[in-house]
Amino acid sequence: MGAWLSNISLKYKFWAVNAVAFVTTLFLVLYAVFLEQQARVDEAHDRAVAEARLL
Structure with a gap:
């Protein structure tokens, strides 16, 4: 999973963190x-x- 996470663009990581924060x-x-x-x-x-x- 670490390799998969490192291959994702920073833009999508940003959106993922924002989505988790919003849902929480x-x-x-x-x-x-x-x-x-x-x-x-x-x-x-x-x-x-x-x-x-x-x-």
């Missing part, structure tokens, strides 16, 4: 959005339960 960042952002949405759902559920207890 995209997954991290999507995970953060999922966590935020889950926290809001949990908070709304807790609020609804507390309000139902008052009634």
Whole structure:
């Protein structure tokens, strides 16, 4: 694999590194959005339960 990597043009290595960085960042952002949405759902559920207890 080392010989194969050394034969690739620097331009393609640059694009490959950028693609990996982009995909990694995209997954991290999507995970953060999922966590935020889950926290809001949990908070709304807790609020609804507390309000139902008052009634």
